[in-house]
Structure formats: structure tokens, C-alpha cells
Amino acid sequence: MFTRFVRWLDERMMVSPLWRDIADHPVPAHTNPSERVSAFVYCFGGVTFLLIIAQFVTGMFLAMDYVPDITNAYNSTRYIMDHVLFGKQLLSMHNWGSTLIIIMVTLHMLRIYWMGVYKKPRELNWLVGVTLLLIILTFGFTGYLLPWDEKAYFATQVGVSFVQYVPFIGKALFNIIAGGNHIGAATLSRFFAIHVLFLPALLLSFLGLHFLMIRRNGITGPY
Amino acid sequence: MAGKQPQKAGWTRRDFFNWVLNVTMGVIALLVAVPAVGAAITPAFARSKPIWIRLGLASKLQAASLAAGTGGVGSVVKASYTYTALDHWVKQPASDYAYLRYIGGSCPFYILSPICTHLGCHVDWVPSANQFHCPCHGSVYTIDGLNVSGPAPRPLGVFRWKLTNGEVWIAREDTFTGAWERQGESPRRPCLMVKQA
The missing domain is CATH 1.20.5 (Single alpha-helices involved in coiled-coils or other helix-helix interfaces)
Structure with missing residues (x-):
């Protein structure tokens, strides 16, 4: 049944070679945990990607009930937790997922650093990876404000205040990030837009580059 | 080809x-x-005007400050106020307080913002030390609001104020401290009483 469907699709779109290139290629034995258990360290990046997909899904459904406005953001967050079916679970998955991503991405980076994978010809992919780390940290920072509770507000006030110490343009930079002279209505809508529109677009572009370069350069080792 | x-x-x-x-x-x-x-x-590039907020009767504020001090010298008292805050498109009732002190002379009130210039916590007035202490990271300010210890980069903000029909009004600015901000440790006590037209 499935084979027939794929054949039908291939006659029109030729997806099989694409699928083979993306997902159905052999990997070296030294990166296969079923060959050698310690090879699980090669999975950290892939696990991060799976977690990112989970963040996309939970985030999209959270956005159905969330309102990025200072009078309603907190109330809508409470509504998700108290009145939406499995809302608390959805929110918790998004919340814990973000923490897990930071952990996995750190482990992934440690593996890359430990094994010296950042060396030529993979130094460009290292740069892309560091950019991805910054994007992910910005995701965490902007998402932290969205519930608009006291912890979120003051954490953001402290965080955004740091940019004021940039020489000459510190004040202007603060105003651009905060959307005004202080953390308020404009900050929340800005952070929401950055969190759900700007960053996902950036993240997907850089992930594309990241994966493309992994395929071009291949996997390092064995050591 | x-x-x-x-x-x-x-x-x-x-x-x-x-x-x-x-x-x-x-x-x-x-x-x-x-x-x-x-x-x-x-x-x-946004610039915004201050909003004027009624702090209370000058006679009452003066009496409160003198009662907190000793021997006819006013000390620091908390002066609470409420106002309607306009944050871009959101209008909300808001409340805060200022640290007011009666100092006499031609500019009888010295009104400080309680916002720590380090990261924006509300500082506490500590009468025994005659200082403002920030509970967050330990910044210390003198009774005039000058930063003398801790991570605070600037003195406390000073409210511009005016007297209308015996009542004290303060100008809440759209700044970090909500008040007029001193950039350095000005030795002269700034008198920010706005003369009535």
C-alpha cells in the first residue's frame, strides 16, 4: 500500500532520491550507538533538532490561546494553565523543552569541541553552530518574558539593562530592544514578534546551512 | 552553443x-x-513629555517630614501616589512612591525617586544609617541620593516639582528612574522646583 503510494508520488514528484539524500543514507559504524554504546555522544545534535521540532509544535498551539498584550498576557497564560484541555501539559512541555534544548545544545557543543570537529574544513559550520546557539539563547530570553509575571518582568528588566553599558549607543540600543524607555507594552509585543516570527525564520535558515554542511563535510572520526 | x-x-x-x-x-x-x-x-528617537502627579498637601508633607526628623530638621518620608500610566497604547492605573524630605528655604522639598540606578529595584530608607540601601545588590546612597557604595552607576533621580494651591505636584518623566536624572555626583543639591507662571 505504502510502496504503491510512493510509486504514485515518484511518477509525479520523484521524491525517493530526495528522501535518500536527506534521511536514508548510511552512517559510519563509530557513530552508531547500536554498534558501540559510547557513540550516543553523536546524537546530541539530533536530539536538539527533535526538541526544536517539539518546541515548534507546542509553541504553535500555545499561540492559539496566548495574547501578547500587557493587560491580558498573564491572564491568557493562566487561562492556558487552568482552563485549556492539557494546556498545563502543553505549556510545561514548551517550558521544559526550552531548558532541555539549552542542555542538549551545550552537550553537543562540548562534543564538537572535545573531538576538535571545529577544525578545517568544518570551521564554517562551527561559526553557523555558534550563531545557532545565540539564536537559541535569544529564543529563551524572549520567551521568558511572555507569561508577563513578576519573574519574567524583572528578569527582562535586568537582562535588557545590560545593553545600556554598550559605549555610545547603549541608550539607543536599550530603547530599540525595549521599544521605549522602559520595559512595557512595546517590549512584550516586540519580544513576542521576535520569538514567534523573526527567530523561527532565522533558526530554520541556519539549521538548513548546518545540516547541508554536515552532509558536505561528513562526520569526523573514528578516533 | x-x-x-x-x-x-x-x-x-x-x-x-x-x-x-x-x-x-x-x-x-x-x-x-x-x-x-x-x-x-x-x-x-522617541521623546515624551513628563506627566504631573499630585503628591499631596504641602503642609501635611512638611509636617510628616518634620515628624520623622528631630529638632525641626526634616527627614525622609515615603510619599505614595497614584496615577494613570500610559504605556504606548495601554492606559492603566498605577501607583508608586517617592522619598520626600523637607529642607526649607526657597526650594522647601527635596523629592527623590526610589528607583535604584543600577538595575531598577526600589531602595529602602534606613533611618539608623541615614542612607538609602538597595535590597537587590547592596547599592548605598546618601540622604541626598548620591551613590556612595555598591554597583549603582548614578545618583538617585530627583523629581521636578511645583506648588499649586498649596499642593505638591511632581513631574514623572519617561526615564529609568521616573524622575530627572543626574549623570554624575553633583555636589550642589539640585533645586528642581518649577516656578509657577
């Missing part, structure tokens, strides 16, 4: 159309980028 043809000197028809296409795309990109970037960086 096309590759074997010798290139003509100067512009070909194709070069011209490529140029037209590139310029058109560039203009479109610019037309999109200018308003987009403009909207994003607007807050860097």
Missing part, C-alpha cells in the same frame, strides 16, 4: 535587461527595508 560565441564588446541586450532587473529588485528591497527598519528603531 552560447558559450562558443565570442562576447561582444560593450553592453549586450542581455546585460541591459539584467541591469534593469537588478536595479528594480534593489529599489523594491529598499522600499521594503526603509519602513521596516524605521519602525523597528523608532523607539531610539
Whole structure:
């Protein structure tokens, strides 16, 4: 049944070679945990990607009930937790997922650093990876404000205040990030837009580059 | 075949159309980028007027400050106030307080913002030490609001104020401390009483 469907699709779109290139290629034995258990360290990046997909899904459904406005953001967050079916679970998955991503991405980076994978010809992919780390940290920072509770507000006030110490343009930079002279209505809508529109677009572009370069350069080792 | 043809000197028809296409795309990109970037960086250039808030009867505030001090010298008292805060498109009732002290003379009230210039916590008035202490990271200010210890980069903000029908009104500015901000440790006590027209 499935084979027939794929054949039908291939006659029109030729997806099989694409699928083979993306997902159905052999990997070296030294990166296969079923060959050698310690090879699980090669999975950290892939696990991060799976977690990112989970963040996309939970985030999209959270956005159905969330309102990025200072009078309603907190109330809508409470509504998700108290009145939406499995809302608390959805929110918790998004919340814990973000923490897990930071952990996995750190482990992934440690593996890359430990094994010296950042060396030529993979130094460009290292740069892309560091950019991805910054994007992910910005995701965490902007998402932290969205519930608009006291912890979120003051954490953001402290965080955004740091940019004021940039020489000459510190004040202007603060105003651009905060959307005004202080953390308020404009900050929340800005952070929401950055969190759900700007960053996902950036993240997907850089992930594309990241994966493309992994395929071009291949996997390092064995050591 | 096309590759074997010798290139003509100067512009070909194709070069011209490529140029037209590139310029058109560039203009479109610019037309999109200018308003987009403009909207994003607007807050860097925004200026806003202060809002005037009634703090209370001058006689009562003076009595409270004198009662907190000793021997006819006023000390620091908390003066609470409520106002309608306008945050871009959101109007909300808000409340805060100022640290007020009766100092006499031609500018009888010295009104400080409680916002720590380090990271924005409310500082506590500690009468036994005659200082303001920040509970967050330990910044210390003198009774005049000058930063003397801790991470605070600037003195506390000072409210500009005016007297209308025996009542004290303060100007809440759209600054970090909500008040007029001193950039350095000014030795002179700033008198920020606004003369009535």
C-alpha cells in the first residue's frame, strides 16, 4: 500500500532520491550507538533538532490561546494553565523543552569541541553552530518574558539593562530592544514578534546551512 | 552553443535587461527595508513629555517630614501616589512612591525617586544609617541620593516639582528612574522646583 503510494508520488514528484539524500543514507559504524554504546555522544545534535521540532509544535498551539498584550498576557497564560484541555501539559512541555534544548545544545557543543570537529574544513559550520546557539539563547530570553509575571518582568528588566553599558549607543540600543524607555507594552509585543516570527525564520535558515554542511563535510572520526 | 560565441564588446541586450532587473529588485528591497527598519528603531528617537502627579498637601508633607526628623530638621518620608500610566497604547492605573524630605528655604522639598540606578529595584530608607540601601545588590546612597557604595552607576533621580494651591505636584518623566536624572555626583543639591507662571 505504502510502496504503491510512493510509486504514485515518484511518477509525479520523484521524491525517493530526495528522501535518500536527506534521511536514508548510511552512517559510519563509530557513530552508531547500536554498534558501540559510547557513540550516543553523536546524537546530541539530533536530539536538539527533535526538541526544536517539539518546541515548534507546542509553541504553535500555545499561540492559539496566548495574547501578547500587557493587560491580558498573564491572564491568557493562566487561562492556558487552568482552563485549556492539557494546556498545563502543553505549556510545561514548551517550558521544559526550552531548558532541555539549552542542555542538549551545550552537550553537543562540548562534543564538537572535545573531538576538535571545529577544525578545517568544518570551521564554517562551527561559526553557523555558534550563531545557532545565540539564536537559541535569544529564543529563551524572549520567551521568558511572555507569561508577563513578576519573574519574567524583572528578569527582562535586568537582562535588557545590560545593553545600556554598550559605549555610545547603549541608550539607543536599550530603547530599540525595549521599544521605549522602559520595559512595557512595546517590549512584550516586540519580544513576542521576535520569538514567534523573526527567530523561527532565522533558526530554520541556519539549521538548513548546518545540516547541508554536515552532509558536505561528513562526520569526523573514528578516533 | 552560447558559450562558443565570442562576447561582444560593450553592453549586450542581455546585460541591459539584467541591469534593469537588478536595479528594480534593489529599489523594491529598499522600499521594503526603509519602513521596516524605521519602525523597528523608532523607539531610539522617541521623546515624551513628563506627566504631573499630585503628591499631596504641602503642609501635611512638611509636617510628616518634620515628624520623622528631630529638632525641626526634616527627614525622609515615603510619599505614595497614584496615577494613570500610559504605556504606548495601554492606559492603566498605577501607583508608586517617592522619598520626600523637607529642607526649607526657597526650594522647601527635596523629592527623590526610589528607583535604584543600577538595575531598577526600589531602595529602602534606613533611618539608623541615614542612607538609602538597595535590597537587590547592596547599592548605598546618601540622604541626598548620591551613590556612595555598591554597583549603582548614578545618583538617585530627583523629581521636578511645583506648588499649586498649596499642593505638591511632581513631574514623572519617561526615564529609568521616573524622575530627572543626574549623570554624575553633583555636589550642589539640585533645586528642581518649577516656578509657577
